[in-house]
Amino acid sequence: MTDTEQNMIELQGVSKEFGTFLALHATTLQVKKGEFLTLLGPSGSGKSTLLNMISGAFASTTGKILLNGVDITNAPPRKRGIGMVFQNYALMPHMTAFENVAYPLKVRGVSKAEIKDKVTDALKRVGLAGFEHRKPKQLSGGQQQRVGIARCIVYSPSIIMMDEPLGALDKNLREQMQDEIKTLHREIGTTFIYVTHDQEEALNMSDRICLMNHGGIVQLGTPDDLYFRPVNKFAAQFIGESNLLTGTVEAGGRLKLSTGYALTLPSNAKVAAGQSCQVMLRPERIRTVAAGEAGSSATVQTVAGRVEGVTFIGSMTTLAVELPDRTVLKLKLTSLPLQSRYKVGDAIELCWDAEDLVVLQDEA
Ligand code: ATP
Numbered sequence: 001m002t003d004t005e006q007n008m009i010e011l012q013g014v015s016k017e018f019g020t021f022l023a024l025h026a027t028t029l030q031v032k033k034g035e036f037l038t039l040l041g042p043s044g045s046g047k048s049t050l051l052n053m054i055s056g057a058f059a060s061t062t063g064k065i066l067l068n069g070v071d072i073t074n075a076p077p078r079k080r081g082i083g084m085v086f087q088n089y090a091l092m093p094h095m096t097a098f099e100n101v102a103y104p105l106k107v108r109g110v111s112k113a114e115i116k117d118k119v120t121d122a123l124k125r126v127g128l129a130g131f132e133h134r135k136p137k138q139l140s141g142g143q144q145q146r147v148g149i150a151r152c153i154v155y156s157p158s159i160i161m162m163d164e165p166l167g168a169l170d171k172n173l174r175e176q177m178q179d180e181i182k183t184l185h186r187e188i189g190t191t192f193i194y195v196t197h198d199q200e201e202a203l204n205m206s207d208r209i210c211l212m213n214h215g216g217i218v219q220l221g222t223p224d225d226l227y228f229r230p231v232n233k234f235a236a237q238f239i240g241e242s243n244l245l246t247g248t249v250e251a252g253g254r255l256k257l258s259t260g261y262a263l264t265l266p267s268n269a270k271v272a273a274g275q276s277c278q279v280m281l282r283p284e285r286i287r288t289v290a291a292g293e294a295g296s297s298a299t300v301q302t303v304a305g306r307v308e309g310v311t312f313i314g315s316m317t318t319l320a321v322e323l324p325d326r327t328v329l330k331l332k333l334t335s336l337p338l339q340s341r342y343k344v345g346d347a348i349e350l351c352w353d354a355e356d357l358v359v360l361q362d363e364a
Pocket residue numbers: 018021023041042043044045046047048049050197
């Protein structure tokens with residue numbers, strides 16, 4: 001199989017200008033057949049602009065868009081076979097759930113009998129069997145979005161794009177619907193392109209995440225890549241929590257912080273002595289050590305400090321620990337029973353494995 005056959009959507013140097021404002025820098029991106037790709041980034045980073053160019057809602061300023069190897073850069077939206085689900089559901093208020101879902105089949109001239117079968121099946125898939133006769137205002141937000149999804153899958157588009165589809169729902173319902181959308185993707189096997197600014201949603205749902213900022217792609221990879229191997233400070237801070245430490249590389253592969261404290265760098269760090277360098281350490285990779293207990297391997301770094309902040313959120317406790325050089329590290333511990341919890345002012349010994357440090361690149 002060639003690359004072009006595997007890549008359902010391919011963007012080659014696609015950019016978008018609104019007047020003099022460059023909303024999307026020249027972007028190259030391949031979306032594989034059947035994958036769940038999420039565009040993740042803060043507000044204004046260009047996610048919807050990118051989505052709208054794939055759907056054809058916006059014309060690109062430069063570049064080429066290929067669908068299954070065919071140039072669709074100038075093809076009108078309806079010729080692209082792409083289904084859309086929007087945050088605001090975009091249902092027709094005077095139509096019932098059945099009529100809303102039937103609409104895309106009707107405009108395609110599908111027979112009444114086939115419409116009935118397909119709409120019934122689509123509503124069943126999204127858990128709305130029995131709700132056919134309700135109008136949107138007689139449905140909850142989650143149910144309305146299920147109608148929106150049914151209306152999209154009913155005509156079997158080759159790509160399904162969802163722009164913040166769960167943005168209007170509360171946290172519990174969001175989590176439930178994340179699982180439902182994941183199951184739907186697994187069952188129908190269609191390529192999904194999903195937009196969210198919620199990093200947990202992206203980590204939970206995606207095969208790959210395309211992290212965007214300021215109209216460009218910062219990092220493209222699996223949820224594991226983005227969480228455990230962020231490329232730069234923006235990626236490290238946007239996804240999960242992080243301790244960021246900056247210093248100068250010493251001969252022998254240690255990083256000397258401006259405070260004088262030195263960290264052992266991971267063995268794969270590509271750094272040169274004298275270079276300034278920033279590293280990240282996830283709070284949950286830091287452990288506490290019982291007094292006097294030595295590290296279990298040569299790469300384990302141990303340091304004594306003092307607790308200066310405690311945040312208890314039920315299952316987890318976050319500690320802020322100040323080291324003798326005034327560096328403050330955040331760590332996350334599974335919450336302990338009340339009598340064995342740390343208090344502000346307690347002495348504490350911490351350790352981590354140098355291999356858990358991630359060397360960050362400078363931001364472009
Ligand atoms: P959000 O999460 O808030 O929806 P986003 O990442 O989807 O943000 P876009 O909607 O793609 O961001 O917008 C990217 C940039 O382009 C923003 O600065 C926005 O103001 C600008 N922009 C988007 N649409 C237009 C338009 N029609 N005219 C002018 N500028 C636009």
